[in-house]
Amino acid sequence: MKTIILHGDDERKSYARLQKFVETARGRSWEVDYLDNPSIKLQETLSSTSLFSNERFFVLRDIKRLGKKEIEWLNKKYTDLPGNLIVYHEGYIPKTLLSSLPKDVKIEEFKLPVIIWTFLEHIYPGNSKQAILEFHKIIERDAPEFIFTLIAKLFRDLYWAKVDSNSMPYPTWRSAKLKVQSSKYSEEQLKGLIERMSEIDIEVKTRKSDLVTALDLLMIKRLK
Structure with missing residues (x-):
């Protein structure tokens, strides 16, 4: 699973970047899935297969959902998971959390001038x-x-x-x-x-x- 982190204090630019990713995914007919429902485990959604056999594009907008168990699971399984994951956060994600994520995660930081x-x-x-x-x-x-x-x-x-x-x-x-x-x-x-x-x-x-x-x-x- 390709994973990209969007964070920083320039929320205008980070949000615009998120929207660009979503528009591109929809333009390619990918299945866009927002991981906003706290009653459904991330592990369950990320490991599920598409009903339409489309490429999947996940968006996580609440980093509180990335608890210790979720991060450990992601580190073990992400190379075998299908699709793409965008983690979007308004503000800076703590360095301790960033360092606990898979090493090849792409991090995009948006700073105010x-x-x-x-x-x-x-x-x-x-x-x-x-x-x-x-x-x-x-x-x-x-x-x-x-x-x-x-x-x-x-x-x-x-x-x-x-x-x-x-x-x-x-x-x-x-x-x-x-x-x-x-x-x-x-x-x-x-x-x-x-x-x-x-x-x-x-x-x-x-x-x-x-x-x-x-x-x-x-x-x-x-x-x-």
């Missing part, structure tokens, strides 16, 4: 001028809608880091960075920012507001 990471790290109270300058530089090449989703996720992560950083599913270094950044906010500030981002989303979708202007005002008013 450094300029975007720097911008996200600069979003905190008292730094609105710098954040706005970097925001406008970024949207010269990236869609404001994409940056909006990253900012919204950042605020949710900062709140999480503020109230319960130990439960975060990120590498230690990432959780530590978020905790430091969250210390620059009060819990109420983060709640207000999350709420305001939801309002902006609705306003833009109902054409009551322009996204770039709304984000500018958010940073001016909430990060002053």
Whole structure:
């Protein structure tokens, strides 16, 4: 079984890559099977044969389904299994899990540009001028809608880091960075920012507001 891993923090590109694989498989009349049903064992699905004698194309979108038993089974059986398997994850898959998979698995990693990471790290109270300058530089090449989703996720992560950083599913270094950044906010500030981002989303979708202007005002008013 040919296996490909898609992961990384640039979820836009990793998802586009997944869709390309699925489109190609369907274009070849392969049988596409999403492994989303937790009540059916992966071993059972991956070792089953196609009813139509077609090439099989499996997509796994929940890495939690790759437990110790599943990984051990995959390492023993994958060379004899038919078809193709794509493992897709929004964010980074832990190195310990990657290293436990079969050695010839192909891993494709999608990283956000450094300029975007720097911008996200600069979003905190008292730094609105710098954040706005970097925001406008970024949207010269990236869609404001994409940056909006990253900012919204950042605020949710900062709140999480503020109230319960130990439960975060990120590498230690990432959780530590978020905790430091969250210390620059009060819990109420983060709640207000999350709420305001939801309002902006609705306003833009109902054409009551322009996204770039709304984000500018958010940073001016909430990060002053």
